[in-house]
Every structure is written in structure tokens, then in C-alpha cells.
Amino acid sequence: EVQVVESGGGLVQPGGSLRLSCAASGFTFRNYAMTWVRQAPGKGLEWVSAITSGGNTYYTDSVKGRFTISRDISKNTVYLQMSSLRAEDTAMYYCAKEQTWAVPHWPDSWGQGTLVTVSS
């Protein structure tokens, strides 16, 4: 069974940093792209970042230069390093497995999410 489990969320002050982790299991991790999507409280879905199986990375404009996505094949884990955090980054962050090795495609398995709150 495919599983993705996010961790690392929490309360952080504006300007601070946080690293989210996403542990994957139940599929051959190295063969698939992975994606982060966020959802602000009461709002819709917003794609944040993705990484292909080969390590190519993609970001939405609002996080470029502040967020970094990476993956550790040996640990079946993808990371989202977030810095210079702003109040508008407050959201539930979902990690999802893409349907194939490339980006973009459709995320077909999602985690339960980890909540990031940026507030003083």
C-alpha cells in the first residue's frame, strides 16, 4: 500500500525557517516524482514545489528563493526546506506521490498533511 507521511510542521516566527519531511513507502520511491501542495485555512489548493525522479526541481513563484525541495533516495524521503517564512505561508502542507517520474503530472497518493503556522 502506498503511504506518504509528512512531519516537521509547527509554529514559527516570521522570517524563520522550518524543514518538512515526507516519508514514502509502498512503491519504488526512486522511480517517481514527488510534489508539495499547500492549503491555507479555509482556502483552496496551491501547488508549491515538485521534484522529479532525476532530481529536477520546480517551484511556484511565491516561494522561489525561499523554499528548497530535495530527496534522499536511501531514506525514501523528500524534504521541503522553508526559510524567510511569511504569514501567508501558513497552511497545511501536503506531500504527494506523482503518477510518474516526470513533472508535471497528477498526484495520485497524498499524505494527511503537516500544519505550518507562521506567527509572532
Next chain:
Amino acid sequence: DIVMTQSPDSLAVSLGERATINCKASQSVLHSSNNKNYLAWYQQKPGQPPKLLIYWASTRGSGVPDRFSGSGSGTDFTLTISGLQAEDVALYYCHQYLTVPITFGQGTRLDIK
């Protein structure tokens, strides 16, 4: 960026009736190389992550009941739920994956009348 606009924002349908949700893309999501529409639909219930319903505009995801169907091409798409059941109360999102940034519609809330 491709802007996805859903209509209506919310709707209420009686049990057993048909629900129809529309999604319009600001530019075509039909890829000329393979004649496929890069459009997916997701269902999100309260407190849960999104669940894939439809991809390639009309292909149901694994385990998705056949009362869910997708149609359309180019810029105009429809999600139809035939024979609405109580468990279908949720938010529904369309999603284009033709280009980065991947974009979603604003969501449509479906309730029981």
C-alpha cells in the same frame, strides 16, 4: 500561468440526482503531441487530503465509483456525479498539469439539498 475557474462555487443536489461541476481553463490543456487533456479532478472531504477522482479529463482513478465521470476538451471540462450519495458531500477541485506551475480551480462545494 493557466488559470482554472470552476462553476458554480457551491451547489446543493438531492440524493439520487445528478450533480454537475464545470471547470474552465484560461488556455487549452490539450497537448497536441498525444491529443490528451492534462486535466484531473479531486475530491476533498473535511479534515482529509484530496483524493484523485479523474485524470486525462475522463479516466477514473483506481477504485473510484462509476457514478463519477469526466468530460470535455481544450478549455472546458465537466465533472458529473450521477446518482448523488450522502458520502459525496465534499469539495471538488479541477487541476491542470500541462505546464508548471501546476494550478487548481478554486473549488466547488457540493451539499445535499
